[in-house]
Amino acid sequence: MNEGTGRRQQHRQEMLAEIVATTRDIVVADGPGAVTIAAVAGRIGVTPPALYRYADGREGLLGLAREAVAEELTNELLKAQESAGDSPAEQVVAVCRQLRDWALRHRAEFGLLFGMLTALPSDQHSAAMRLARIFEEGVLRQFAARPFPVPADEDLPERLRTGLSAYRERLLVRASEAGIPLTSLSVAATAALLDYWTRVYGLISMEVYGQLAHAVHDGAPLLDAVLAQLTGSD
Structure with missing residues (x-):
């Protein structure tokens, strides 16, 4: 790489970082609806057409910001998981509490990551999907170490068994890729994992958006109750 190419690449990275930071600032101050090419360009001090070399319009700007935020949150969750020690159950608890915090x-x-469903990419590498994987792999590790009780597959409705079969196979592949010693996973266990994720995510979302305020001033005990059931410590 020659010196000129290196400078251009450095300039591009610096510009991308400024675009992401500016877009995020606008989202925090005024909401994602206030993000436009003109608004970001004006704050940075460039012409709107110049931004199209970095982002494909408004959705491109939001996508860049979303990916940066997802990376930040992913790093925080992984640090929490690592600091929790070797216990899979304690790791799951640490990750979920850190997500809420x-x-x-x-x-x-949080709304940028999880609240703009129409703007999220449809592939499995989207920001929200990568974050869900941290929880899923944590629960798979816990289930491999200490399976939590689940009903027999035949006790589940047929539509549920059929609907979860593909997801079950993906989880087994994911466990293998992550080095998790899990050779089998029932559909009922798959349903339980998904149920716990929706309960954890649902509680956090409701607290973030003020939908628990009529009932409790602090959602932490509600989350801890779900985690106690998940880890078998209730």
Whole structure:
């Protein structure tokens, strides 16, 4: 790489970082609806056409910001998981508590990640999917170490068994790729994992958006109750 190419690449990275930071600032201050090419360009001090070299319109700007926020949150969750030690159950608890803590400190960014479903890419590598994988792999590790009780597959409705069969296979592949010693996974266990994720995510979302305020001033005990059931410590 020659010196000129290196400078151009450095300039591009610096410009992308400024675009992401500016877009995120607008989301936090005024909401994602206020993000436009003109608004970001004006704050940075460039012409709107110049931004199209970095982002494909408004959705491109939001996508860049979303990916940066997802990376930040992913790093926080992985640090929490690592600091929890070797116990899979304690790792799951640490990850979920850190997700709640981050979400309450970054409500606008939480909405950017999880609240704009029409803007999310449809592939499995989207920001929200990558974050869900951290939880899923944590629960798979816990289930491999200490399976939680689940009903027999035949006790589940047939539509549920059929609907979850493909997801079950993906989880087994994911466990293998992550080095998790899990050779089998029932559909009922798959349903339980998905149920716990929706309960954890649902509680955090409701607290972030103020939908628990009529009932409790602090959602932490509700989350801890779900985690106690999940880890078998209730």
